[in-house]
Amino acid sequence: MKTAGVGAAALGLAGFGLGAAEEKAGAPRFGISLAGWSLHRSVGEGEGKIPHLEMPRVAREEFGIEAIELVSTMLASRDAAYVRQLAKNAADHDVKILLIMVDGEGEIASEDAAKRADAVARHSRWIDIAADLGCHSIRLNWHGAPADVVSRPRECKAVIDRSAPAFRQLCDYGDGKNVNVLIENHGGPSSYPEAMVQLMLAVDHPRFGTLPDFGNFPADVDRYRATDLLMNFAKAVSAKCNDFDDETGEETGMDYGRLIEIVVDKHDYHGYIGIEYGGSRLSEFDGVRACKRLLDRLRV
Numbered sequence: 001m002k003t004a005g006v007g008a009a010a011l012g013l014a015g016f017g018l019g020a021a022e023e024k025a026g027a028p029r030f031g032i033s034l035a036g037w038s039l040h041r042s043v044g045e046g047e048g049k050i051p052h053l054e055m056p057r058v059a060r061e062e063f064g065i066e067a068i069e070l071v072s073t074m075l076a077s078r079d080a081a082y083v084r085q086l087a088k089n090a091a092d093h094d095v096k097i098l099l100i101m102v103d104g105e106g107e108i109a110s111e112d113a114a115k116r117a118d119a120v121a122r123h124s125r126w127i128d129i130a131a132d133l134g135c136h137s138i139r140l141n142w143h144g145a146p147a148d149v150v151s152r153p154r155e156c157k158a159v160i161d162r163s164a165p166a167f168r169q170l171c172d173y174g175d176g177k178n179v180n181v182l183i184e185n186h187g188g189p190s191s192y193p194e195a196m197v198q199l200m201l202a203v204d205h206p207r208f209g210t211l212p213d214f215g216n217f218p219a220d221v222d223r224y225r226a227t228d229l230l231m232n233f234a235k236a237v238s239a240k241c242n243d244f245d246d247e248t249g250e251e252t253g254m255d256y257g258r259l260i261e262i263v264v265d266k267h268d269y270h271g272y273i274g275i276e277y278g279g280s281r282l283s284e285f286d287g288v289r290a291c292k293r294l295l296d297r298l299r300v
Contacts, residue, residue: 028299029264031272032292033067033098034059035238036074038277042284045076052076053086056095063288067096069236069274070133072126073103083132090133098272099137099182099211099236102126107144109163109188115144116166123181124173131177137235139182139211140170142190142199147218150192157198159189164202171207180235184211185226191218193229200233209233213276214259215240224258231267242279244290251294260298 036043036055043050043058050058052074059065068090076082090097105126106119123140130138145159170181189195196210212230216238217223231237243252250256263269273295277287 030260030270030299031067032065032295032299033069033096033272033274034063034065034288035069035101035274035276036071037101038275038288039284040071040074044074053082053089056086056090056093056097060093060095062285063292065275065292066094067098067272069098070100070135071103072100072105078125078129080132083129087133097133097135098274099135099139100126100130100133101139101184103141105140108140108166109142109144109159111144111162113162116162119144120166120169123170127170127174127177127179127181130179135179137180137182137209137211138174139184139236141186141188142183142196143188145189147188147191150189150195156189156195160195160199160202163199167199167203167208168205171203171205174207180207180209181205182209182211182235184213184238185216185230186213187216191216192221193226197229197232209235211236211238212263213238213240214254214256215242215276215278223254224262227259228262228266231263231269234263234267234269236271237263237269237273238276239273239291239295240276240278241287241291241294242277243281244287244294249290249294249297251291256294257298260295264299 043052043055055068059068102123105122107115108119110116126138149155149159167181174181183190185191200208210230210233212227212234217226241251245252275288275291277284277291279287282290
């Protein structure tokens with residue numbers, strides 16, 4: 001894998017998500033956003049849950065967070081009226097909606113051309129919704145092939161070759177809506193950074209990028225090296241977290257200081273880093289607060 005010459009500065013991605021005024025001396029080194037999945041047990045439409053339309057208020061009032069990342073499966077509706085109300089609620093609380101993490105909308109790596117076309121059509125509708133909400137991106141999954149295909153170079157190349165045109169089609173559609181198309185390390189071949197780099201180079205579209213997730217790499221992948229590789233194409237970053245040391249406040253499963261050094265110092269990324277709490281020892285609300293305290297320490 002040759003990745004020379006694909007640094008963030010060369011790709012024009014440095015500082016994605018923050019304007020020049022926000023990068024001035026003395027400002028935080030990056031923004032903090034809240035991924036909706038952090039509250040998937042607390043926010044929703046079931047009995048005893050906080051309605052999803054309240055997500056902007058919760059982010060602002062409970063956590064002092066100014067930006068959120070939605071999850072498609074948590075929205076109660078895709079109707080225009082619901083989307084307008086969600087956008088209004090965000091504006092009322094001065095909260096930005098950055099992106100939508102889209103799940104369950106088809107297999108864009110499928111061997112079946114009809115399934116790939118269906119996935120493109122279904123994700124295009126989410127690009128429309130993202131545009132209506134003022135998002136900069138959608139995140140979709142590179143599903144339709146097993147993760148172990150990366151160990152078979154010829155088969156992996158075939159997966160990339162059939163996936164790339166579909167991703168490029170989505171990016172072309174995103175051009176008309178000013179919405180990017182991002183891939184997270186989130187199962188299948190996307191879990192392996194070398195395959196992701198090959199995909200990025202094959203699609204070769206300015207709207208196409210990665211969303212590195214600190215915690216989604218399998219055990220046989222070095223998360224620090226993998227994050228470094230994916231940051232060459234990053235337009236968003238996910239701070240997955242599961243538990244924290246009660247005394248130090250550090251995440252117990254990974255070195256956040258090292259990860260932030262890679263993301264911010266090495267790759268000059270000053271956009272939003274989204275809290276995605278997935279633990280069980282702490283409540284969802286306490287887990288988000290613990291992650292925010294850690295990120296607040298690291299961004300000054």
